Amino acid sequence: MSPPESPTLSEYRRREQSITLSPLEQPLEGGSELTDELLTLNFGPHHPATHGVLRLLVTLEAEVVRDVKPIVGYVHTGIEKTAEDKAYWKVIPVVERMDYLSYYFNAMAYVGAVEQLLEVEVPTRAQYLRVIHLELNRIASHLIWLGTSALDLGSTSIFLYCLRERELILDLFEMSSGARMHTRYFQVGGVAEDIPAGFEAKLREFLAIMPKRADEYGAILNANEIVLQRLRGTCPLDAETLLSLGVTGPLLRAAGNPWDLRKAAPYSSYEHFDFKIPVGTVGDNYDRYAVRLAEIYESVKIVAQALDGLPEGPYITGDRKVALPPRHELATSMEALIHHFKLVTEGFRVPPGEVYYPIESPRGELACFVRSDGSSKPARVHMRDPSFVNLQALAPMSRGSYIADMIATTAMLDPILGGIDR
């Protein structure tokens, strides 16, 4: 029933109230019209189990999910548009805020694309420092995923344990960059600062703790009958369907396809490190959980190797047209002062061209497309966010399962709405 026409309603409200959900309902085949009907359930956007401001229109037949339509856009902030108005180096902090749990990855994809356009050589030490922070960030992201997912699955205490370990990582980020989240640590051409004294010792302390703690998570969850029943055998999807849906990352690896850009197309010196890619077998929710938990151990291994093999040398490129000159040079060198002035006021100019730079984020292929028109501001920045693409797999995964399994699947999908809506 449409509401009565009111002159005090704006056009927007009138249209809002005229929206009807009836076209989304589907007739139930083979059922009696009197006793069987499909129920359309609005789930979210504000619901703790949606892991953000995600709205799902779920069509139910009793408790069985017949269809799921994700509705997104509630936290759309126009970051891609904002980026077009900023100099290249000022874009870094805004793109970091897209996928707010894996900020180092957003920054890496963006600076990687700009470096490819500029053809800047990144020093090996900077590449290693990037790997250390990327992998720490991967662990932090997986910890948030594990904690919040366990909440959905009825295991509350693990959330506190995961946040406890994440604090250690954020402390490390604070040491190296001054900020705990959205650190702006990666710069075009390298990183903002070298790691401070005491960072290494603290990082080694963390690396010794983390595998033991991950053992404990496994011990808690793998002995929890409720968690196991909700994960094992629920909502599997085969690798072929996942590929056609564009799904990458742990979800694809859980189905047995060992695709990982860190191995397949190494960037930032990943080819120097020895690590394994955990894969699952059947691609159900348990495999998705197990793959991510195993990835925490592999990330610890990579960080340890990067720390042991951290080469001496500069932490940012010496190209003064791109990177700021060191502070002490400003007092003695006129040229350094000019470079500093140019970089801070206008920023650097980037040769015209288009680049697509993919990396392996905790959720799959995160790629940044940058188009330069030759000026000091990008003409287009686009993030191929894995959460946005992977969300399309929710409906095929959970069709025909119970609604409780759909909750578990949403948790195992690990969608980050900041990344989906951008």
Added chain:
Amino acid sequence: MPDATGLELIAHELGEAVVETVYFRERATLRIDPATIRATLQHLRGKGYAFLASVHGVDYYPEEPRLGVHYELLDMAKVDRITVKLRVSLDAPAVDSVTDQWPTANHQEREIYDMFGVVFDGHPDLRRILMPEDYEGHPQRRDFPVGGEPVIFTYDEAKWLESRA
């Protein structure tokens, strides 16, 4: 990556469909006639580029034709990428949808429709995805201004209506 020669070979196979080939920063790009997009992607799928990694839009303002759609293809066996680009004008911004063959394009084509106004013919559910359903305009176009949008809440609705009267 197909090297510059490999790119020319692929372009030769596709014949008339290819408008331009670009080899930039060790990345191969085919610019094609928009009408041939489905046939081109199908041909490249046969050559191993089966994974459609990304579909995204670009506004080439002030160049003409203005709107661009990019398809990033990936050959997972050979770890090889190729980009297919096409351009349509503002007057007839229509491209064939590839969603039935590559389901991953569903959300991404909707995003391009939302942000740039490119219409994908044959898309099963072409609606706005990130902006509100009643939004006017396509915000990622280069001539779309930033900022200055009124936000209507229930309490200031009457005031807002008054200011419009």
